[in-house]
Amino acid sequence: MAAPNASPPRPIRGLVGYARVSTEDQATDAQVDELRAAGCRTIHREHGSGASRARPVLARLMREIGAGDVLVVVRLDRLARSVSHLLSVIEDLETRGAHFRSLRDPIDTSTPQGMFSLQVLGAVAQLERALIAERTKAGMKAAMARGKLPGNPGLREHRPEAIRAASAARQQVYIGDLIASASTWLPTVQRMRPQHSWDDVVRVLNHQGQSWTIEKLRRAVHRLVREKIAAPELIKRSPRRPPQDRLMTLVAGIAIADPNLSLREIAAQLERMRERTPRGGRQWAASSVKALLDQARRLGLAVHDPAPGSLAGRATAAEPL
Structure with a gap:
C-alpha cells in the first residue's frame, strides 16, 4: 500500500x-x-x-x-x-x-x-571528486619532493608519438564537449543558417548568455558536420546583402532564434545590445521592429508578421540533423 x-x-x-x-x-x-x-x-x-x-x-x-x-x-x-x-x-x-x-x-x-537513489549517487559523486582531487595533490607533492617534474615527459621531450597522442586526446575531448553542449546553441544555428551571416548568429547566441567568436562557432559547426551530427547546409555561404540590410537581418535573426518574442521584447533586446535604430536613435519602438521584419519577409526570410503585442512570427521548421 x-x-x-x-x-x-x-x-x-x-x-x-x-x-x-x-x-x-x-x-x-x-x-x-x-x-x-x-x-x-x-x-x-x-x-x-x-x-x-x-x-x-x-x-x-x-x-x-x-x-x-x-x-x-x-x-x-x-x-x-x-x-x-x-x-x-x-x-x-x-x-x-x-x-x-x-x-x-x-x-x-x-x-x-x-529519485532518492539518485540523490545518494549525487553525494557519492561529490565525495569521489573530493578524494580524486586530494590524491592528485598528494601525488604531485610527493613526485616534486623526489625531483620529478609534473606532466607528460614525452611532451617535454617533444616526442612525435606523444604529441600525436596528446593531439588525438584533445580532439576527443573537443568533440565530446561539442556534443554535450549542442542542445544549448545548435538549435539557434539551425534556425538562422545559412540565411543569416555567422556574425548575426554569434550576436544572437552571445546575447543569450553564451560566449562565441565567429571563428569558434564556424569551427564547431564544421566539426559537427564532419561527424555527421549536423546538416551540411549549415555551412553554406550566406547570401550577400547591402550594408544597410544589417539591421534587418539582425532583427530577423533574433525573431527566428526565439519565436516566442514579441515585437516589444525584440525592441528591448536590441536596446540591451546597444543597437541604433535606422534613424540613429537609442530607443526602439515596436513599429520599427515590425518594419524590419516586414522587409525581411519580403526578401524571403522565414519570418511571419507579428502584431505589436503578440508573439513574434514562427520561422519555418529547423533543418533536421
Whole structure:
C-alpha cells in the first residue's frame, strides 16, 4: 500500500531503449533483447568506448527524446562513463520532462524511490571528486619532493608519438564537449543558417548568455558536420546583402532564434545590445521592429508578421540533423 504522502506516478509516453558496446566486435543483441522484454519499442544502438565522450547516437537521442518518454538502459555503465556524467544526463532529461530507468539498478526517476537513489549517487559523486582531487595533490607533492617534474615527459621531450597522442586526446575531448553542449546553441544555428551571416548568429547566441567568436562557432559547426551530427547546409555561404540590410537581418535573426518574442521584447533586446535604430536613435519602438521584419519577409526570410503585442512570427521548421 502506497504511503499517504507519496507522489502520484508521472505520465509515461514511451520507453526508449539505449544499448551500447565498447567495440565493433561486440554485439548489442543481449541488451536489445532485455530492452524489448521491458517494453521498449524504439532502441538505439551504439559502438563506443565507455571512457569516450563522443557518443553521437546518445547525443542525437537526447535531442529527440520528448516529455513523458523514459530512457531505458540495461545497466548504468551502458549509459554513463562516470557518476557525474550519469547525473548530467539525468538532469538534461528532467529539463525535457523525460525520465530515466536502469533495468538492473534501483534507478527510476519517475518514482520517489528512484529519485532518492539518485540523490545518494549525487553525494557519492561529490565525495569521489573530493578524494580524486586530494590524491592528485598528494601525488604531485610527493613526485616534486623526489625531483620529478609534473606532466607528460614525452611532451617535454617533444616526442612525435606523444604529441600525436596528446593531439588525438584533445580532439576527443573537443568533440565530446561539442556534443554535450549542442542542445544549448545548435538549435539557434539551425534556425538562422545559412540565411543569416555567422556574425548575426554569434550576436544572437552571445546575447543569450553564451560566449562565441565567429571563428569558434564556424569551427564547431564544421566539426559537427564532419561527424555527421549536423546538416551540411549549415555551412553554406550566406547570401550577400547591402550594408544597410544589417539591421534587418539582425532583427530577423533574433525573431527566428526565439519565436516566442514579441515585437516589444525584440525592441528591448536590441536596446540591451546597444543597437541604433535606422534613424540613429537609442530607443526602439515596436513599429520599427515590425518594419524590419516586414522587409525581411519580403526578401524571403522565414519570418511571419507579428502584431505589436503578440508573439513574434514562427520561422519555418529547423533543418533536421
